[in-house]
Amino acid sequence: MEFIDYYKILGLDKTASTEQVKKAYRKLARQYHPDLNPNDKEANKKFQQINEANEVLSDPEKRKKYDQYGQNWQHAESYEKTKQSQQEAGRYGAFTGGESFSGDFSSGDFSDFFTSMFGGSSRGGRSQPKFRGQDYNAELQIGLREAYTTHQRVFTINEKNIRITIPAGIANAQTIKLKGHGGPGVNGGPAGDLYITFSIAEDPVFKRLGDDLYTTVELDLYTAVLGGEKTIDILDGKVKLKVNPETQNNTKIRLKGKGFPVYKKEGTYGDLIITWLINIPVNLTEKQKALFRELSQS
Template sequence: MAYIDYYKILGVDKKATADQIKKAYRKLARKYHPDVNAGDKTAEKKFKEINEANEVLSHPANREKYDKHGEHWKHGEEYEKAQQQQRQYQQQQSGGGFGGYSEADFGEGGDFSDFFQSMFGGSGGGAGFGRSSGGSTSGKFKGQDVSAELTLHLRDAAKTHQQTFDINGKKVRITIPAGVADGQKIKLRGHGNPGHNGGPNGDLYITFNIAEDKHFKRNGDDLNVNVEIDLYTAILGGEVTVQTLEGSVNLKVKPETQNGTRVRLKGKGFPVYKKEGSFGDLFVTYVVKMPTNLNTKEKELFQQLKDLQNG
């Protein structure tokens, strides 16, 4: 596998902190996300590269292995063992013996060095590392876990839906329950990298990033929204239309409503995660909009109103 500089892909230094890596990933993911670059194959390829880099660098254990082993990071433990065995083999060769290992341990009729050639890029095709001198079979290795981030719009996170994305060239379809939170992480067992020597697959960890909405602000399971009302409605009372996640509702505005007045719409907020039928509340804050471009007559009427108040 050719070496890929994941730090360069994310545009960060090799000494970058986890927070710097996260910020760099989010910035690039938003820039190259398929939703904003529909049909752009170059952006799609870049988006996959960014996700792959983040899968490695955002996971401390994977990052440590990558920094240490480069392109061999996925098989770091096996790689180190193979290096050690190769050194032992070379030492024993120079000393005239195999030091406890026999040719049969590496496949009948095969070359003792085939294993090392296959691991380190040689042309040998040996059967692989079979048994030690003690006769025990080689261990099964669980595949590496994979970390990924998935960006959702707030309104998408408010409904249960399926989404398909690529992990290591494999399409994975998951059902996302309504109500997932920003930064929430879920685990999908067996959807990580393949195991070795018959070992189980690794797991897939998905962290959700919920993009900000231009209308609603989320606070847990509650939503907040600002609604403008004109001065006359604020003073005299009236009715205003308010948008919710499920549509619009009409609210009665009480006379003499002050700027910043907050009203609560029970059960009109965000769905509660994995609690079907449960919702937070929607809090509406009234923002009184002052009239502009008043003509002379209107200003006179406001002056009269002021005089009455002061009288």
């Protein structure tokens, strides 16, 4: 497995604080984000490495293991347990597997054992342990209207295109797992998983809160006073609404089942809440002003 220097990827040294790690990650993630570098494989690969580096260095426990074991940090626990078994075997003159040893391990034995654990040749034809591959984390940006319907997207990871189905109703910051699409396993071990976190951009017309949608619709003064009908756009078409006479500014109406689809509950939707914004007419003629004056004095 190729070694990746996470500190180098983020342009930091080992003394960097957690805040410096976060700051470097945000800056580089914006620079190499796939949406800003379409069809750029190198930028996409760099973006994945940046996410991977941030995942490890922003977590104190993972960072501690990484600093101590480098590329083998994910297997630190297994190594420590085996190391402890070796030391105990050395003290008692025996080792699991029937081989006999006397005294403690020398530094040479220790190094050879480490190599056999994490790659390279093993002594006496002993099979090497298998380890699960590293999990990957990635971010995928989509629009609110895309999140409204179930659709497919092609996601590129490690220069491989993966077609994923995004269920309708996916939420901002929600994470889904793609099993087996992470880093390769060690010595034939299973691959890690890929975790995709969704970033849903704000929409200029609709605001989403949970499964409900909110929007503001302009209404002319005459319809607000006299009543009538108003046709408005919704995410999957249009709807005609009845406007009651003497409707006041900022009046809210709720349309049941016209909001956002509920995640993985086909046919279930939140509500659409509409706020009427009454427009006051401008550029009135003298005749129109006179009619308003007459109306105000009646």
